[in-house]
Amino acid sequence: MQNFFAKKLRELLILSFACAAFTVQADEWQAERYPWDMRPFFCSYKKNVETELCKADNWPSxxxxxxxxxxxxxxxxxxxxxxxxxxxxxxxxxxxxxxxxxxxxxxxxxxxxxxxxxxxxxxxxxxxxxxxxxxxxxxxxxxxxxxxxxxxxxxxxxxxxxxxxxxxxxxxxxxxxxxxxxxxxxxxxxxxxxxxxxxxxxxxxxxxxxxxxxxxxxxxxxxxxxxxxxxxxxxxYLSPVRGGSWAAVEAFIDHSSRQLESTEGMSFYARLYASIGNEVTRGQTAMDWVKMRRGFDDWIARDSRASVKNLYASYACFARDKSTFGKAIGQILKQELLPGQWLAGHSYEACARWAGI
Incomplete structure (x- = not known):
């Protein structure tokens, strides 16, 4: 009888240790992965998440x-x-x-x-x-x-x-x-x-x-x-369609850009006007090209994506600034030319002919 109880006690101890080990493993294992996550299986262990091989950027753009x-x-x-x-x-x-x-x-x-x-x-x-x-x-x-x-x-x-x-x-x-x-x-x-x-x-x-x-x-x-x-x-909110004016929009963009100038230069001036590009090309805004040009220079210094460089060139063409257009085009590699990023009515081919490039 003693052997029977001793055997059962050993079985219970082994089972409890196994459960404890499983709990530890479960605690070390991350939650369900996203379907696009193709990292090796061992990256699901929490202890490995911050290693170079296992770092993940789920939201790159x-x-x-x-x-x-x-x-x-x-x-x-x-x-x-x-x-x-x-x-x-x-x-x-x-x-x-x-x-x-x-x-x-x-x-x-x-x-x-x-x-x-x-x-x-x-x-x-x-x-x-x-x-x-x-x-x-x-x-x-x-x-x-x-x-x-x-x-x-x-x-x-x-x-x-x-x-x-x-x-x-x-x-x-x-x-x-x-x-x-x-x-x-x-x-x-x-x-x-x-x-x-x-x-x-x-x-x-x-x-x-x-x-x-x-x-x-x-x-x-x-x-x-x-x-x-x-x-x-x-x-x-400040635009004419809501009862405002382009002068009010210009004042807001200028003020907002200067509030961030210490860290962002005047890049926000270009960023914000670029967000309403269609209105700019229709000549309806109060955009200042001198500030816009500086804004693009500061923007590209902080964000050299091809899309930004293409935008700069198309705005220079729109402003009929040949010198700046040449400078902007010079920053775009052949494989970086993105026709879809140019302002409506201002293609690379048409602008290049106008600039004599």
Whole structure:
């Protein structure tokens, strides 16, 4: 009988040690990988994550980031999507194009909202599925606010001058609901750039909201001063289409650029005008070419991507500055020529003929 109990005790001890060893191994093993992660298997051990061979850059550019988020969304990997959006929303890093990573989060949420609205056509509702997989997702609160914002525009209809008083009241009411929904967010979500970006988009609508767009903007850039997203929203707010003027846009871009001049030179002047390139080519803005030229020089000194160099050359052609055009073209290697990055109506071939190159 003693041998029997001794044997059982040994078996229990062996089993407990095995369970402990499994727990240790599980603790050392990372969570499920993203589907594009092709690193060796041993990179899944937490102890190896920071080694040179195992370092991963899941979000190397805006384009790749959006495509990877789109793949997670479209294939219904909502647990992984939640993790990805959390990584991006809480990151302080900017993407190479100057956008905050929150921009990619916002666009993904926009696409989810669009898919939700056409659920009957595509055969399923991604937001409902997401909620079933991650019921406590904080991002679903953001999609709720975005849906209310869209609903406001549906109720409003056309341009302000054509809107009936009743529609205007419903528009303001739904905007107020969208703002209230955002204000229900937990502190951790309010501390993200994407929350500020969505609030700014709602605040600039004006009617029915308590948030002042200027205050929302200043709070955002105080925390994320180099995030181009917030500046671009304010440019839209100050533009003629919303009752502003190109003079106001110029004053804003000039002031914002000088606020960052100590670290960014005047690069933001070029970055922000480049974001409204079509308006520039139509000759409708108050852009100052001397400042724009300096802005591009400072931009390229900090970001030598081929896309930026091509933009510089096309703007120099638009400004009919042959000297600067020649300088800009001289920085572009043959394999770096990107026709799609040139301003509309200003191709490399046409500009080269004009400049006699």
């Amino acid at each position: 805006y384009e790749v980031t959006r495509e990877r988020l789109r793949s997670l969304r479209w294939t219904g990997r909502f647990a992984l999507l939640e993790r990805a959006l959390t990584e991006l929303a809480t990151s302080e890093e900017l993407l190479p194009n100057g956008f905050n990573k929150a921009t990619a989060v916002h666009w993904t949420l926009e696409e989810l909202v669009q898919d939700h609205r056409r659920a009957a056509i595509i055969g399923g509702d991604p937001l409902a599925l997401w909620k079933s997989v991650v019921p406590q997702s904080k991002f679903l609160l953001l999609t709720d606010a975005m849906l209310l914002h869209r609903r406001a525009w549906e109720l409003r209809g056309g341009a302000a001058s054509t809107v009936l008083p009743e529609s205007g009241e419903l528009f303001a009411l739904r905007l107020g609901d969208a703002e209230k929904k955002l204000m229900q967010a937990p502190p951790s979500l309010k501390d993200t750039a994407v929350w500020h970006l969505i609030l700014l988009k709602i605040a600039i609508e004006g009617r029915g909201v308590e948030s002042d767009p200027q205050t929302v903007f200043l709070n955002a850039v105080k925390r994320w001063p180099k995030s181009a997203d917030f500046y671009m929203e304010m440019i839209s």
